[in-house]
Amino acid sequence: MNRIVRHTVVAVLSWSLVPVPGAAVRAEAAEPLARVEMPAVAERLVDSAANRIADSLGVLEPFVRRLVALRQGGEGVVSVFHIGDSHVQAGFLTDTLRMFFQRDFGSAGRGLVAPLRLIGTNEPFGYRITSPNRWTGYRCTGASADCPVGVTAMALATDEPDARFTISARDSFSLVRAFHHxxxxxxxxxxxLAAGIACPCGDTEEMTAVVLDRPVTETALWAPVRDSLYDTPVFYGFSLENGRPGVLYHASGINGTTFEHLNRNGEELVRQSALLAPDLIVVSLGTNDSFGRNYNTEYVYRQIVSFVRSLQRVNPGVPLLLTAPMEFCKRQYSKGRYVRVVNPNGARTAALIGRAAAECGAAFWDFYRAAGGAGANGRWQQAGLVRRDRIHLSEEGYTLQARMLYNAFVDYYNRIVR
Structure with a gap:
């Protein structure tokens, strides 16, 4: 029997709360958003004039109007999918953005969570996934797609006859959407905990909704192999939702990811991105693309465009926002020791991302310029906002980055609703 009709779920869910497409929204009647407070140090670090979202085509306007409808009507779920590398995997950037969006528009839940600890890497704060099983982990950064990765850019596989997970989260949830083989x-x-009213609930062959009969902050899930047609225990991650109107801010980040990795190994990630029903896709890559002795601008540019186009094909009409990394360093051998020097390819990659955004019809936030351009890495490091590797930011640095991006969005939003 097909899995789509095998699961027990409830009839009223966040999936069904989405407003009717095309519903009229009087944006001019919407209240403007308040900008978030910036720390005092930002005054000497941030280029306020450059801290804006470039969008000459107005591609983000449908996203803004979805948020306006949500804020005015108090119904619906607006979904954001943020794709990235270690800057996203750490969670500080996306957790802060999630907090601001949900403060202003309501919370529909934690959103996408990945079992990163089970593949031996760092997991963001706010949730934890454990399992007694023996798992083999796969990441999008592998040399080849030995096991296809899913929407979280990773996969877990086991040869045991059943799979068990315990999922706990800071915020309560009443619905778990599981992404799997x-x-x-x-x-x-x-x-x-299992609910007892049956309906399809938007299940697909790669996503199953597990509906609970009450909100919880922890649940166990069990997947016994009982059917020879469904005997491949490969799982990618879960979306934790509460069934209420608001924003779901999904994040998918793996250390070391490049545009090339996702073009080579991210076919399932791109395809499953549509299962999140995104109203906006944010792509924050480029740091890792800027390393290597054989850096080639045109090759990197083609990789950026290829990935953006693949997202657009699978998510037609969904606006994309590309972001560039700020200035960062690389290790260089000099006079018998390694020293940190600015990676000149960072500025080149930032420009390429802006160029690709213009070509592909995406919006663009230039964090490179907004953070202060050339010399910013040293200034941010002196302020305690950059880690010793001079690549990653501190928790306070990522929080400042999130405040900058959200304020750039607030300015954009307010221009639309005036």
Whole structure:
């Protein structure tokens, strides 16, 4: 029997709260948003004139109007999908953005969570996924797609006859959407939590909704292999939702990811991105693309455009926002020791991302210029906002980056609703 009709779910869910497409929105009647407060140090670090979203085509306007409708009507779910590398995997940037969006527009839940600890890497704060199983982990950064990765840019596989997860989160949830291999066994909640009203709930061969009968901050899920057609326990991640109107801010980041990695190994990620029903896709890559002795601007540019085009093909009409990394350093051997020097390819990659955004009809936030352009890495490091590797930001640095991006969005939003 097909998994789409095998699961027990409830009839009223966040998926069904999306407003009717095309509903009229009087944006001019919308209240403007307040900008978030910036720390005092930002005054000497941030180029306020450059801290804006470039969008000459108005591609983000439909996203703004979705948010206006949500804010005015108090109904619906607006979904954001943020794709990135270690800057996203750390969670500080996206957790802060999630906080601001949900403060202003309501929270529909934690959104996408990845079992990163189970593949031996760092997991963001705010949730934890554990399992007694023996797992083999795969990442999009692998040399080849030995096991296809999913929407979280990673995969977990086991050869055990059942798979078990315990998911806990800071914020309560009443719905878990599981992303998995098309032939994965069905995930079940404990009898004490499982809801008992059956309906399709938007299930697909690669996504199963597990609906709970009450909000919880922790649940166990069990996937026994009972059917020879569904005997491939490969899982990618989960979306934790609460069934209420508001914003879902999904984040998918893996250390070391490049545009090339996602073009080579990210076919399933791109395809499954549509399962999140995104109203906006944010892409924050480029740091790792800027390393290597054989850096080639035209090759990197083609990789950027190829990935953006693949997202647009799978998510037609969904606006994209590309962001550039700020200035960062590389290690260089000099006089018998390694020293940190500015990576000149960072500025080149930032410009390429802006060029690709213009070609592909995407919006662009130039964090390179907004953070202060050339010399910014040293200034941010002196302020304690950059880590010792001179590539990654501190928690305070990522929080400042999120405040900058959200204020750039607030300025854009307010221009639209005036």
């Amino acid at each position: 098309p032939h994965a066994p069905l995930l079940l909640a404990p009898d004490s």
